[in-house]
Amino acid sequence: MTMTESELAAIVGRPIPGGTYTIEPYVDWLLNDVVGSPRNGTVAHPLFAYISVAVGKGVSWDEVFAICGATAADGPMFGEHETVLERPLQVGESFTVSGEFVSAERKRGKRTGVFDIVGFRLALTDAAGELAASTYNSIVFPRRDA
Amino acid sequence: MTTTSGTVRAGTVIPGWELPAVSAEKMKTMALVLVDPNPIHFDLDAVRALGMGDKPVNQGPNNLAYVMNMLAAWTGGHEHLRGIRVRFQGNVLGGDHVVARGTVSALREDRGRTLADCDVELVVGERVVLAGTATTDVTHLVRD
Numbered sequence: 200m201t202m203t204e205s206e207l208a209a210i211v212g213r214p215i216p217g218g219t220y221t222i223e224p225y226v227d228w229l230l231n232d233v234v235g236s237p238r239n240g241t242v243a244h245p246l247f248a249y250i251s252v253a254v255g256k257g258v259s260w261d262e263v264f265a266i267c268g269a270t271a272a273d274g275p276m277f278g279e280h281e282t283v284l285e286r287p288l289q290v291g292e293s294f295t296v297s298g299e300f301v302s303a304e305r306k307r308g309k310r311t312g313v314f315d316i317v318g319f320r321l322a323l324t325d326a327a328g329e330l331a332a333s334t335y336n337s338i339v340f341p342r343r344d345a
Numbered sequence: 346m347t348t349t350s351g352t353v354r355a356g357t358v359i360p361g362w363e364l365p366a367v368s369a370e371k372m373k374t375m376a377l378v379l380v381d382p383n384p385i386h387f388d389l390d391a392v393r394a395l396g397m398g399d400k401p402v403n404q405g406p407n408n409l410a411y412v413m414n415m416l417a418a419w420t421g422g423h424e425h426l427r428g429i430r431v432r433f434q435g436n437v438l439g440g441d442h443v444v445a446r447g448t449v450s451a452l453r454e455d456r457g458r459t460l461a462d463c464d465v466e467l468v469v470g471e472r473v474v475l476a477g478t479a480t481t482d483v484t485h486l487v488r489d
Contacts, residue, residue, distance in 0.1 A: 230378055233371045234410035235364055236417065242424045246410040253406075254380050271383070277405045279477075281430035287423065335430075 201342045202268035207315055210266060210303045215319060216257030217297040222247050227290045243288040248332040249280065251288075252321035255296035266300075267317045269340045278316055278337035285330050294323040294331060302337070313342040353461060353487050359447040362415035369401045369439035379404060403437040408475045412465050415445035416481050425485075427460060431477030441469045447479070452487070459484045 222243045230246065231238040256263075264270055298321030305315050318337040325331045372386045384391035385402045393399055409431055417423045437443055447465035454460075461483040466476040 226378060229374055230410075233375045233378065234407055234414065236410065236414045236423070239422065239424075242422065244410065245413050245423050245426045245429075246406055249406050249409065250379060260381070260383075277433040279430065279432050280405075280409060281428070283428040284426060287426075 201313075201344050204305050206268065207303045207305060207317075210300045210317060212299060212301075213266065214299045215297070215321060217295065217321070218255045218257040219293060219295055220251040220255030220323075221293040222251070222288060222290055224290050239290075241290060243290045243292070245282065245284060245288065247288050248282040248284060248323060248334055251294055251323050251332075252296050252298070252334050252336075255294070256298070256321055257296070263319075263338070264340075267303075267315070267338070267340055273343075274341055276339045278339045279318075279335070280337075281335040283333045285332060288323075288331060292325065292331075294325060297322055297324065301335070305342075311341070315340045315342060353449060353452065353483050355449055355451050357449040357461075359415060359419045359449065359463060359465075361444050361446045362411060362418055363442065363444040364411060365442050367403050367407075367437055367439055367441045367443060372401050372403060372407075372439065375404050375407060379406065398438070400438040400440060403439070403441070405433050405475075408433070408437055408443070408467050411443055412445045412447070412467055412475065412477075412479070415447060415465070416463070416479055420481050420483060420486065425482045427480040427482060429465070429477065429479040431465070431475050433475055435469075435472060435474035437467075437469060437474050443474075444468050450478070452483070458482050459487050 227243050300319045302318035307313050316337050320335050323332045376386050445467050447463045449461045450464050451462045460480050463479045465479050466473050
């Protein structure tokens with residue numbers, strides 16, 4: 200049963216539990232190997248802004264989908280991603296991850312039918328309490344029975 | 346504008362970055378790095394059962410990383426990236442030849458640094474699978 204538009208709107212402002220994430224040196228090694236980037240050893244690959252929030256957000260993707268009234272079987276898709284780096288992330292650094300849902304909008308397309316776009320922002324705060332990076336992600340949820 | 350070198354300006358084409366064949370094996374490692382249980386990235390039986398062909402689907406963040414790699418190769422390191430915003434527009438499959446490319450859209454000054462705003466994309470053939478904008482610090486490239 201597709202959530203109503205008022206239920207959808209109620210997602211906005213809902214906090215995401217968050218947690219912590221450490222850029223372990225061996226994971227930095229593995230990531231650079233996966234994506235074909237030379238390893239610096241000090242400066243972490245900037246994709247770690249995404250990885251840190253994806254892993255450290257404190258809820259699984261299935262739980263995120265459930266909050267949005269969907270399951271993985273509904274075929275949710277990544278919409279947009281934004282990373283803003285206040286400074287380079289360092290290998291070995293630990294961050295606190297925190298954030299909230301910031302947007303939820305229902306759209307109707309002639310070819311695609313009804314779908315919802317839900318956005319959330321998550322921030323990485325370093326050990327000194329300073330903002331190191333922030334991210335925005337949106338997920339597109341097809342609503343075939345809407 | 347305080348730039349003193351003609352090496353970077355609006356319209357400058359960023360040297361492309363390419364990967365001749367996306368590795369299906371490395372998607373398995375990435376599933377662990379991302380703690381992503383979606384089987385379309387590693388289980389060909391699941392891919393076939395979902396009617397998605399017979400090749401694994403690359404994780405979207407990998408595609409984003411390829412564009413970051415292009416910017417790092419151009420500027421001399423990942424430490425120069427300030428931000429990136431992209432829209433995921435299509436899938437990349439195991440074995441695909443991907444090319445990241447970009448163009449400087451504007452140069453601007455920010456707190457004593459020179460930043461390049463860039464239009465970026467990742468393509469498979471001529472199919473755009475990811476597109477957006479990025480900002481990177483090019484102070485060291487434009488000042489003598």
